[in-house]
Amino acid sequence: MRFAARVEVMPKAGIADPEGQTIERSLPALGYDGVAAVRVGKLITLELEADDADAARARVEDMCRALLANPVIEDYRVSIA
């Protein structure tokens, strides 16, 4: 069966996020005050073949550890549709 997967990859709490910091510093100059805690991660969508949803999830979590995320500095979350 064919499954659609979504992977959310975010910098772990406490890990520097230069892109988020840059956005947060830029927003007031554009007129947007009161914005805080900006964090920027990746959203990856893909399709894969698997026997069932559990197998699809396990396979995508393997792919996260191997390629899609850096588990030292990033958290990832997989959802299967």
Added chain:
Amino acid sequence: MRFAARVEVMPKAGIADPEGQTIERSLPALGYDGVAAVRVGKLITLELEADDADAARARVEDMCRALLANPVIEDYRVSIA
């Protein structure tokens, strides 16, 4: 009131996605076959002050057009919690 917002930014359909293509080409070499349609976007989380959820959403959508996304080549979706 303080709201948490999530912004999903994805390349529009038909727009080249070099990062997604690179991931898709790399997966078979790592033993992951049968993966297709890999697309890579951004997931941005932030907190902001607004009078109500509708105002928060409108403000974040403005921020998307001004800074967070490139509406020519990217679609964005805002959710408020």
